[in-house]
Amino acid sequence: KKVKFYELNPLEAKLRMASLRRNKTDKNDSFKLALLGKTQLAEIKNHCNKQSNSLYESLRILSLRYKQLIKCRTRILNFLRSSLELTFPELNQIFKNAYAVLALQVFRMYCHPDFLAGLTLKEMTTRVYQSVSRRIHKDVIQSYCAQVWLAAKDSYPAVPADSLEIEIISEYCDEIESYNKEIAYI
Structure with a gap:
């Protein structure tokens, strides 16, 4: 009309x-x-x-996408934390920001206390340092590694070291890393 x-x-x-x-x-x-x-x-x-204005429309769409990605990453983080409760529960207390580069790398490498058997703290720190970005100071890495190394001695996981849960944790870490990249890009 x-x-x-x-x-x-x-x-x-x-x-x-x-x-x-x-x-x-x-x-x-x-x-x-x-x-x-x-x-x-x-x-x-x-x-x-x-x-x-198309600029405002683009920003609005990017803002919505950003919020969507944060929500998806949070959902995967919750799954990751649940899996860690089965394999190495102390990691959840040590790493408050589970989406950080250092946390994700430690989760991949040492998500079960049995993976630390026979390793010295220095060896563990060196391995983690070599696998993460050089932007993270070695003292920070050593501090976190010391906490994980000490926690592994008293940890009692609910699943064995060869559990499928270990593979799932690695997949969650990859997914979170992917979300991190897209969030940083936006």
Whole structure:
């Protein structure tokens, strides 16, 4: 019927209508929306024209994708932490940021205390240092390795070292790393 209209975000409409007298019914809401069109039309037109800019649209889409990736990574992190509870529960207390590069590498290499059998702390630190980015200071790596190495002595895992859970942990780490890269890119 070629009726001219302007589309507003519901939150924006609510905020704009807050300045009007509040009396909540569908009939009153539609009247107040029409009143917005009458009293604030120039401002609404200007705002609607800004929203159609492709740069803002691209940023909005990227923002939504970013939030989606964070949510997916969090879901996989929860799965990873559940698996670690079976293989080496102490790792969950040692590494607060399980998505960090160092944490993921330690999870891959030493997700079961049996993998540390016969290793000295120095050997463990050297292996981890060689496999992670050189941007992480060796003292930080050594500190975390010492905590893991000491925790392995008292750890009592629920599954053996040859469990399928070990492979699943590695896959979770790969998936989290992939999410990290995409999040950093966005």
